[in-house]
Amino acid sequence: MSTRRDFLQNMGLGIGFASLAPTLLQTTQAAGISQNPAPKLRVALMGLGSYATRVAEAMKTCQSAVLTGIVTGTPAKIPVWKEKYALADKNIYSYETLGELKNNPDIDVVYVITPNSLHHTHVIQVAATGKHVITEKPMADTAKHAEEMIKACEKAGVKLLVGYRMHFEPYTREVIRMLRDGEMGTLMHVDNYMGFRIGDPTQWRLKKDLAGGGALMDVGVYCLNAARYLTNEEPLWVTAQETKTDPVKFKEVDETITFQLGFPGGVIASCATSYNVNLERLYAVGTKGFVEMSPAYSYGPIKGRTHKGPLNEPVVTHQTLQMDGMADIILNGKTMTPAVDGYEGLRDMKIIDAIYESIRKKGVKIQLG
Missing domain, CATH: 3.40.50.720 (NAD(P)-binding Rossmann-like Domain)
Structure with missing residues (x-):
C-alpha cells in the first residue's frame, strides 16, 4: 500500500498536507x-x-x-x-x-x-x-x-x-488519493450534483450564442469531470434528461439536466445540474467505505466526511493554488494527475456533446469512444 506522501508525489503535486499552516502563502506546498x-x-x-x-x-x-x-x-x-x-x-x-x-x-x-x-x-x-x-x-x-x-x-x-x-484543491486530492489507495475498497457508485439559482435573466450565461449551453456547460462540467477522476476511467455510455420549469427565462439554454455515465468497471455515476435549484454534493461509495463532500465544487470552504470521520484538509484560495500549480507546469514542465491540459478538456467536451445528443433523442443511450 502506498503512503499518502507517495501518492501525492507520484501525482506530481506532493508534499505533506499535514505540515501546512493555514495561510495562503503556505498552501502552495499542498500541491508540491x-x-x-x-x-x-x-x-x-x-x-x-x-x-x-x-x-x-x-x-x-x-x-x-x-x-x-x-x-x-x-x-x-x-x-x-x-x-x-x-x-x-x-x-x-x-x-x-x-x-x-x-x-x-x-x-x-x-x-x-x-x-x-x-x-x-x-x-x-x-x-x-x-x-x-x-x-x-x-x-x-x-x-x-x-x-x-x-x-x-x-x-x-x-x-x-x-x-x-478542483484538481489542485486539497479535499479533492485527498479523496482521489483514498480511492487510488483502495481505502474505500472497490468503487461501486457515484452521485454528483451541482446547481444554483441563477439571477439576472439578461446575463450572457442565458444566451446560447455566448454560453454554448446552460447549467451543464457552466457547472455540470464539475459533476462529469469528478465522475471521471473518481472512477479513474472514461465512460462507455451516457443517457440524459432535461427538465425546464421556466421556459421563458431558459428559452435559449438548459435549466436542469440529469445524466448517467456508465464506466468500464461497472460503476454508474448519477449526476444532475441546474440553474434553478441550489444543490452541491459529491458522493462515492465502495465496498469498504464512502466519501461525501458538500460543498464540493464551489469556492469554499469545502467540507467533507468519510467512513473514517471528517475530512480536515487546508482551507485554501482555489485560484491561488491553481495559478501556482499551472506556473509549475508551464515553467518547470511538471505533470499532474488528474490532468489540466487541453486533452482533459476535450474528454469532457465529448461527454457534454453526447449528453446534449441524448437529450435531443429523448434519453437514448449514447455510446462513447
Whole structure:
C-alpha cells in the first residue's frame, strides 16, 4: 500500500498536507509547487468579468505567478485595473490589438476568461502570438472546437491548459488519493450534483450564442469531470434528461439536466445540474467505505466526511493554488494527475456533446469512444 506522501508525489503535486499552516502563502506546498521559483509566470487576463477579478485577487498571494497584463473590450475598466494591480501601459491590450502580444516579453501566458463560445476564437488568436494559453472551463462550446484549439496550440508550440481548479484543491486530492489507495475498497457508485439559482435573466450565461449551453456547460462540467477522476476511467455510455420549469427565462439554454455515465468497471455515476435549484454534493461509495463532500465544487470552504470521520484538509484560495500549480507546469514542465491540459478538456467536451445528443433523442443511450 502506498503512503499518502507517495501518492501525492507520484501525482506530481506532493508534499505533506499535514505540515501546512493555514495561510495562503503556505498552501502552495499542498500541491508540491516549487518554492521560490525563478522566473515567475507572467500572466495576462483576457476578459475582465467577475471571475477574472477573483483570479486577479487570488494571484496577489501567488509565489510562482504574477499578473502583468490584461486584454479587455471595455476601455472604462482599464484605469481601475491599472491602478489596482500596478499594470504598465504596454501590457494592456484590446481584442483588436491582441496580435501585438507576440512582441511583449512581459507576458508568458494569457488566461482566457471570456464567455464559453468565445474560447475557441480567443485561444487560437493567443496561440498565434506564441504565448501559452489557459482557458476557463468549459474548454469550448463543442468537442470539435476543442480539437481545433488543441491543434492550434500544438502547431504554435505553446501549452494549453484548462482552468480545472478542483484538481489542485486539497479535499479533492485527498479523496482521489483514498480511492487510488483502495481505502474505500472497490468503487461501486457515484452521485454528483451541482446547481444554483441563477439571477439576472439578461446575463450572457442565458444566451446560447455566448454560453454554448446552460447549467451543464457552466457547472455540470464539475459533476462529469469528478465522475471521471473518481472512477479513474472514461465512460462507455451516457443517457440524459432535461427538465425546464421556466421556459421563458431558459428559452435559449438548459435549466436542469440529469445524466448517467456508465464506466468500464461497472460503476454508474448519477449526476444532475441546474440553474434553478441550489444543490452541491459529491458522493462515492465502495465496498469498504464512502466519501461525501458538500460543498464540493464551489469556492469554499469545502467540507467533507468519510467512513473514517471528517475530512480536515487546508482551507485554501482555489485560484491561488491553481495559478501556482499551472506556473509549475508551464515553467518547470511538471505533470499532474488528474490532468489540466487541453486533452482533459476535450474528454469532457465529448461527454457534454453526447449528453446534449441524448437529450435531443429523448434519453437514448449514447455510446462513447
